[in-house]
Amino acid sequence: MSTNGINKALKLQFGLINHESRYLTAEAFGFKVNASASSMKKKQIWMLEQEDQDGQVVFLRSHLGRYLASDKDGKVSCGAEKPNSDCRFLIVAQSDGRWAFQSEPYTRYFGGSADYLSCFAQAIGEPELWAVHLALHPQASLLSVARKRYAHLSASEGEISVASNIPWGVDSLVTLVYAEGKYSLKTCDSRFLSNDGKLVKANAPATAFTLELKSGKLAFKDCDGKYLTPMGPTGTLRSGRCSKPGKDELFDLEESHPQVLFQAANKRFVSVKQGVSISANQDVETDMETFQMEIDKESKKCMFRTNGGTYWTLVSHGGIQSTATEVDANTMFDIEWLGRRVALKASNGKYVCTKKNGQLSAVSDSVGDDELFLMKLINRPMLILRGENGFVCHHKNSNTLDSNRSVYDIFSLLFSDGAYHIKSVGGKFWYVSSSGLVCSDGDKPEDFYMEFLEHGRVGIKGNNGKYLRGDQGGTLKSDAADSDSSSLWEY
Structure with a gap:
């Protein structure tokens, strides 16, 4: 993906969900694939590669670096170290945002359920349709391909304006909120973009967009089948008249540096x-x-x-x-x-x-x-944390936090004299219990310390001087003496 020279465009990584709400999974043993997982972890993440910028052929690469392939009999494998002719697929996007994958050499469609996956269907039915769940960190800068300008919140106008030469300050942060196969665009002040260009407090059908891919770029299709595009001199982001995405409707997601x-x-x-x-x-x-x-x-x-x-x-x-x-x-x-x-x-x-x-x-x-x-x-008023096993999310039945979920909760980050307070979805605060558990129901704020230790990764220390990490069971604890892969977080 091209870039405007500020940051690198993010490579698209995603999970694919079949008609039974199960994720396409690449197993290490025998390089087999199935659709049995109920959530998106490492084995369910795929990277899309394209032959060239304008070509329609795509390759699906697993977390193991191997490519999905289909032979002439429809048998599916995922062991190819380099893409060959059997790895060539075409994406056939549907009106509901789901994708079908067609083998380019054999013209058959890929689908199925559980361990019974094949690429032999002559037509697209429910088993051949896959919903796309982006796996990259959902906070990014949004670049218009045609205008070569970045989206930013224009609070005075109550809109998202595509007019910045560089994505500077908190106003340029866009958070993608995923729900039921669709995406909403959330601004730094916690409002959602509606297809008429207005910013609203609550998610609704008019704020939900399906993702489409064209030449390695993203397009956002609204509930009426029209696409988001920058309009007018200030580049107001709203749905236009087009029912097919051209260059004006295409965007890159770029990494949002601290x-x-x-x-x-x-x-x-x-x-x-x-x-x-x-x-x-x-x-x-x-x-x-x-x-x-x-x-x-x-x-x-x-x-x-x-x-x-x-x-x-x-x-x-x-x-x-x-x-x-x-x-x-x-x-x-x-x-x-x-x-x-x-x-x-x-x-x-x-x-x-x-x-x-x-x-x-x-x-x-x-x-x-x-x-x-x-x-x-200054540019993370909303905090979303992803560790090596998944996102940080409230535990359903207790005051603790999970660190291995495929969905994320959005927390508020409040600055306090060099430390930070983390506010939960319900308005309560994070704190560290005497046993080292990170809890989310505190009445008063407690200090946490953020250390930006690696590219795209932050270490967070609790008041006890220990780093936050996800344990084997997926519980968030403040008990790591040193920073390693279990205590570094995408943010």
């Missing part, structure tokens, strides 16, 4: 308002004081991008400026997580400090007051 503010020991915000030098000299929070935090996948070091598209960089004599247009060693910083505050270490091995005039400079050998910063995450 965006943060820094407050120095002088109580002022770090800013680029004064030019290229990075200084803590502002009293208000604007785009000039907001920085996108991008974590390098290999080194786990951090880069800070300004809203002008440049990066913080170390210059001679230890100064920090916003002059870098490319990522290199001098744009990389280590973050030390110190409870309510952070310290930043530059590539020269020195800590970043705030000078008397507010300018930032990497000249310190140790951490004192001048090297401490309060860091505030």
